[in-house]
Amino acid sequence: MIICLFLPGKLKFYRKNPGRVYLYFIKTSGGVSLAFPLPPSQRLLMLPLCKGAVAGCAPIFVADVDLTSCIGKNVVCEKATTAVDSFKMVAAARYYPQLLSIMGNTLRFLPAFVAMRKLLVEGYVGEIQVCDVRVYGPSLLDQSYGWTCEELMGGGGLHIVGSAIIDLLSYLTGTRAHRVHGLLRTFVQQKNLIRGIRRITSDDFCFFQMLMGVNGSAGVCCTVTLNFNMPGSFVHEVMVVGSTGRLVVRGTQLYGQRNGSKEEELLLGDNGWAGPEVKEMPLPYLQGLSSMVKALRQSFQAHEERRSWEWGPVCSAPTFEDGLYVQTVVEAVKRSNSSGEWVCVEVMSQEPDPNQNLCEALQRNKN
Amino acid sequence: MIICLFLPGKLKFYRKNPGRVYLYFIKTSGGVSLAFPLPPSQRLLMLPLCKGAVAGCAPIFVADVDLTSCIGKNVVCEKATTAVDSFKMVAAARYYPQLLSIMGNTLRFLPAFVAMRKLLVEGYVGEIQVCDVRVYGPSLLDQSYGWTCEELMGGGGLHIVGSAIIDLLSYLTGTRAHRVHGLLRTFVQQKNLIRGIRRITSDDFCFFQMLMGVNGSAGVCCTVTLNFNMPGSFVHEVMVVGSTGRLVVRGTQLYGQRNGSKEEELLLGDNGWAGPEVKEMPLPYLQGLSSMVKALRQSFQAHEERRSWEWGPVCSAPTFEDGLYVQTVVEAVKRSNSSGEWVCVEVMSQEPDPNQNLCEALQRNKN
Numbered sequence: 001m002i003i004c005l006f007l008p009g010k011l012k013f014y015r016k017n018p019g020r021v022y023l024y025f026i027k028t029s030g031g032v033s034l035a036f037p038l039p040p041s042q043r044l045l046m047l048p049l050c051k052g053a054v055a056g057c058a059p060i061f062v063a064d065v066d067l068t069s070c071i072g073k074n075v076v077c078e079k080a081t082t083a084v085d086s087f088k089m090v091a092a093a094r095y096y097p098q099l100l101s102i103m104g105n106t107l108r109f110l111p112a113f114v115a116m117r118k119l120l121v122e123g124y125v126g127e128i129q130v131c132d133v134r135v136y137g138p139s140l141l142d143q144s145y146g147w148t149c150e151e152l153m154g155g156g157g158l159h160i161v162g163s164a165i166i167d168l169l170s171y172l173t174g175t176r177a178h179r180v181h182g183l184l185r186t187f188v189q190q191k192n193l194i195r196g197i198r199r200i201t202s203d204d205f206c207f208f209q210m211l212m213g214v215n216g217s218a219g220v221c222c223t224v225t226l227n228f229n230m231p232g233s234f235v236h237e238v239m240v241v242g243s244t245g246r247l248v249v250r251g252t253q254l255y256g257q258r259n260g261s262k263e264e265e266l267l268l269g270d271n272g273w274a275g276p277e278v279k280e281m282p283l284p285y286l287q288g289l290s291s292m293v294k295a296l297r298q299s300f301q302a303h304e305e306r307r308s309w310e311w312g313p314v315c316s317a318p319t320f321e322d323g324l325y326v327q328t329v330v331e332a333v334k335r336s337n338s339s340g341e342w343v344c345v346e347v348m349s350q351e352p353d354p355n356q357n358l359c360e361a362l363q364r365n366k367n
Numbered sequence: 368m369i370i371c372l373f374l375p376g377k378l379k380f381y382r383k384n385p386g387r388v389y390l391y392f393i394k395t396s397g398g399v400s401l402a403f404p405l406p407p408s409q410r411l412l413m414l415p416l417c418k419g420a421v422a423g424c425a426p427i428f429v430a431d432v433d434l435t436s437c438i439g440k441n442v443v444c445e446k447a448t449t450a451v452d453s454f455k456m457v458a459a460a461r462y463y464p465q466l467l468s469i470m471g472n473t474l475r476f477l478p479a480f481v482a483m484r485k486l487l488v489e490g491y492v493g494e495i496q497v498c499d500v501r502v503y504g505p506s507l508l509d510q511s512y513g514w515t516c517e518e519l520m521g522g523g524g525l526h527i528v529g530s531a532i533i534d535l536l537s538y539l540t541g542t543r544a545h546r547v548h549g550l551l552r553t554f555v556q557q558k559n560l561i562r563g564i565r566r567i568t569s570d571d572f573c574f575f576q577m578l579m580g581v582n583g584s585a586g587v588c589c590t591v592t593l594n595f596n597m598p599g600s601f602v603h604e605v606m607v608v609g610s611t612g613r614l615v616v617r618g619t620q621l622y623g624q625r626n627g628s629k630e631e632e633l634l635l636g637d638n639g640w641a642g643p644e645v646k647e648m649p650l651p652y653l654q655g656l657s658s659m660v661k662a663l664r665q666s667f668q669a670h671e672e673r674r675s676w677e678w679g680p681v682c683s684a685p686t687f688e689d690g691l692y693v694q695t696v697v698e699a700v701k702r703s704n705s706s707g708e709w710v711c712v713e714v715m716s717q718e719p720d721p722n723q724n725l726c727e728a729l730q731r732n733k734n
Contacts, residue, residue, distance in 0.1 A: 129554045130572055130594060132501075181548070181707075183576060185588060187496045187610070205497055207590055209550060209574065221552060223574050223592055227497060229608055231626050241596055243554070259598050340548075342707045 074100035074309065076296065079163050079323060081154040083331050086324040087348050093320045100299070100309050102317040103326075105167045106288030109295060112254040113288075114316070115268045116240070116247050117172055124256060125242025128173055131212075131222040132239045133165050137282065138231040139204065144193045149200045156202030157226040158184060158330060164285075165238075166210070167318050167326045169222050172240060175212045176325060177222070181342045182208035182333035187229055204228045208333045236284050252284050292317070324348065441467035441676065443663065446530050446690060448521040450698050453691040454715050460687045467666070467676050469684040470693075472534045473655030476662060476683070479621040480655075482635045483607070483614050484539055484683075491623060492609025495540055498579075498589040499606045500532050504649065505598040506571065511560050516567045523569030524593040525551060525697060531652075532605075533577070534685050534693045536589050539607060542579045543692060544589070548709045549575035549700035554596055571595045575700045603651050619651050659684070691715065 075093075080086045093101040107113055120128065140148055140160055147153035154160075170176050184203040194200060206226040213219025239248040245258035247267075254268035273283060275290055295313040302310035318326075325347050332343040442460075447453045460468040474480055487495065507515055507527055514520035521527075537543050551570040561567060573593040580586030606615040612625035614634075621635035640650060642657055665680040685693075692714050699710040 129552075129596060132592060132594070134499075181550075183548075183588065185496075205588065207576065207588070221550065221572065221574070223590075225499060225590060227499070227608060229496060229610070230613060232624060232629050233631070241594060243596070246597060257599060262599050264600070340709045 076100070076102050076104050076292075076317075077323075078104050079154070079159070080327060081152070081159075083324060083327040083348055084352065086320070086327040087351055090320045090324050091351070098308075100314070101320050102314060103167070103320065103323040104292070105164050105318050106285050106292050107164050107168045108171050108288070108316050108318060109291035110249075110252060110284055110288040111291065112249045112252050112268050112284075113168065113172065113238075115254050116238075116249055117316075119247060119256065119267070120172060120240060121174075123244075124258070125240055125246055126244030128220050128240055128242045130239075130241040131169055131173065131220060132237075132241070133169070133222070133224040134227075134235060134237050135161050135165070135225075136227045136230045136233060136235040138228065138234070139188065140228050141188075141191065141194070141200065141202075141204075145198055149194060149198075149202055151201040151203070156184070156186075156204070156206070157228050158182070158203055158206040158208070158333060161226055161228075162206055162208070162224065162333070163326045163330050165224050165226075166329045167322060168238065169210070169212070169224075170322070170325065171316070171318070172238075173212055173220050173222075175220065177210035177212050177329050177332075177345050178219075179211045179342045179344055180208055180329060180332045180336055182206070182336045184334065184337045206333075208336070210329070234282055236282060249284075252287055443467070443469050443471045443659075443684075444690075445471050446521070446526070447694060448519070448526075450691060450694040450715055451719065453687070453694040454718050457687045457691050458718070465675075467681070468687050469681060470534070470687065470690040471659070472531050472685050473652050473659050474531050474535045475538050475655070475685060476658035477616075477619060477651055477655040478658065479616045479619050479635050479651075480535065480539065480605075481683070482621050483605075483616055486614055486623065486634070487539060487607065488541075490611075491625070492607055492613055493611030495587050495607060495609045497606075497608040498536055498540065498587060499604075499608070500536070500589070501592040501594075501602060501604050502528050502532070503592075503594045503597045503600060503602040505595065505601070506555065507595050508555075508558065508561070508567065508569075508571075512565055516561060516565075516569055518568040518570065523551070523553075523571070523573070524595050525549070525570055525573040525575070525700060528593055528595075529573055529575070529591065529700070530693045530697050532591050532593075533696045534689060535605065536577070536579070536591075537689070537692065538683070538685070539605075540579055540587050540589075542587065544577035544579050544696055544712050545586075546578040546709050546711055547575055547696055547699045547703055549573065549703045551701065551704045573700075575703070577696070601649055603649060616651075619654055 077089070080089060089101075093099075119125075135157075140155070140157060142148045148155040148160075151159075166177070183206070185205040186200055186202065187204055189199050191200070205228070206224075208224050210222040210224070211219055212222060235250075237248060237250050240246060245256065247254065247256045248264075249255075252270055252273075253266065255264045256267045257264045273287060275286065278286055281289070295317070298313040299309045299311075302312070325345075328347050329345055332345050336343040444456070447456060456468075460466075486492075502524075507522070507524060509515045515522040515527075518526075533544070550573070552572040553567055553570055555571055556566050558567070572595070573591075575591050577589040577591070578586055579589060604615060604617050607613060612623065614621065614623045615631075616622075619637055619640075620633065622631045623634045624631045640654055642653065645653055648656070662680040662684075666676045666678075692712075695714050696712055699712050703710040
């Protein structure tokens with residue numbers, strides 16, 4: 001069996017599994033997608049042996065990939081650009097409930113977050129009050145102009161990193177955001193190779209708050225700060241504060257402190273990353289990817305005939321419904337940035353009619 | 368010459384200056400103020416020798432203290448509770464322009480922030496983009512019920528710590544906030560000794576954003592996170608990110624990193640604090656207080672006759688006008704928390720008429 005993994009940009013990651021489930025990681029350039037596929041990837045996908053695809057190309061192409069090329073395949077895919085695209089993917093996945101269709105948020109598979117979730121469920125921090133996330137790092141932009149520069153194509157800190165954090169927080173707390181407030185800024189609008197009439201529209205500083213839990217109750221306050229104007233450093237910190245203690249994941253390590261104790265304790269160390277170092281992918285995402293690939297392998301190896309897959313190893317993965325929720329929150333944060341107000345998160349339950357205005361006009365003429 | 372320093376609560380801090388400027392630190396309990404003064408403090412203030420007072424009592428009494436007891440004295444005072452009180456203090460201070468009247472935000476005197484300000488002015492970080500502040504620590508509440516539990520009396524993280532941060536950020540960036548957005552939460556509403564019909568109304572989690580600089584331009588985005596549900600830890604971090612580098616003060620130490628370099632460098636170390644340790648006052652505030660007292664001493668010692676004072680050593684101290692601005696921002700954040708919207712910061716230029724409604728009613732009757 002073959003599963004193709006299409007990963008964005010410069011990620012050089014190639015591996016064969018001795019257990020006869022072949023995982024092909026195909027290097028696609030930022031702007032090329034399966035909608036205009038490279039010959040080898042297309043050939044792979046056409047093979048009856050190929051049972052699945054991992055779409056990790058530019059967000060603007062994700063929905064195309066999943067809807068056109070992957071009919072009848074198991075799919076692990078990156079986030080789409082808009083909630084409407086996500087909704088189409090959810091609808092498509094419902095036709096094939098027996099096939100695997102998960103979103104590729106690798107953070108959920110990182111051992112530190114798996115352990116954090118376990119401790120949260122066990123009540124280590126008591127009642128969850130505040131989640132505080134900060135991700136600081138160098139610019140997310142490509143050297144030359146591409147989708148990363150364009151907000152509408154899925155570029156920017158909120159879309160690339162923020163969506164993974166939104167998904168992670170709903171996984172950790174077990175609840176969803178009902179109201180959000182956000183602020184986006186593009187401090188760097190032109191660069192060495194991106195100048196002239198071209199301007200960067202994707203955000204490099206993003207701050208948003210989410211009120212999670214049941215509407216009306218105090219619930220959980222989440223604050224997320226993303227700053228990608230800090231070359232030479234990488235900070236990835238997720239803290240959950242509760243009534244009786246707190247847990248924090250710094251990079252790939254989990255620390256905890258109960259209210260009575262005087263010092264923070266290391267709950268889960270690094271264990272040393274033996275895999276490759278990838279400059280473009282920070283360690284928490286890379287280690288998470290590695291764990292996700294292992295989980296996928298287990299999931300498919302569980303069945304002797306390898307035509308089907310096991311739910312167990314990938315049960316923590318986000319579904320397409322989760323992807324739609326994440327995309328809805330991302331759009332709510334963008335709306336809040338324009339309006340300056342808190343925005344309610346309302347997940348789409350039916351596809352908006354693109355011809356609604358036209359229909360209404362026709363209706364009026366008819367009367 | 369004698370200067371009385373009235374400091375809140377449990378601060379035991381007593382010192383005599385060999386240079387014949389006596390600094391008396393008088394321990395006042397949380398609820399007792401100079402408006403109802405303890406006999407020894409009153410006697411000290413009445414002495415013609417006593418040329419000044421430092422009012423550090425509960426915020427609700429600050430305006431009373433400054434307006435009633437300190438006529439004709441040099442005054443260093445804590446923040447008042449409301450912008451109206453601050454405005455009265457500004458007006459009172461204008462009667463005595465030759466007397467010293469400064470707000471007691473000790474952070475401005477902390478060597479790390481003095482050095483940070485110097486580097487910011489010299490252009491270490493280029494154009495300032497983002498300020499990110501977080502203060503995490505144990506509860507600010509007293510054991511028993513008192514002003515710290517009551518938002519209207521000046522309790523809560525926003526009022527106690529947030530106001531010092533607001534002042535500090537305007538000092539560091541040299542600009543003022545024009546729009547703010549905030550979120551306040553009181554997670555702990557009752558405690559061991561505070562229960563029954565009594566509820567805590569002061570915030571223990573506070574998050575606010577300030578847009579600073581000239582209105583209309585991108586300006587500086589400031590995000591401030593205060594969380595006082597974290598017993599056993601104290602984090603005090605002020606980070607300024609600019610176009611060519613960043614500076615961060617962690618506790619009392621200053622670190623910096625320019626965009627080209629690979630590692631953060633320590634720009635100003637701790638030098639070891641030889642003074643007393645005060646459980647109720649975190650080190651940055653305590654060291655700042657120590658520096659402020661030194662600056663005050665220098666300021667008064669500069670003149671031979673010690674009846675006057677020198678502007679130089681205390682030139683970085685916040686004026687009462689700065690105090691009014693800070694109080695205005697605090698109230699704007701509170702309004703934003705209720706309305707959920709961005710609130711413009713408009714500093715009062717004349718005292719609101721407390722009888723306005725009455726006057727309007729009379730006017731209507733007359734017509």
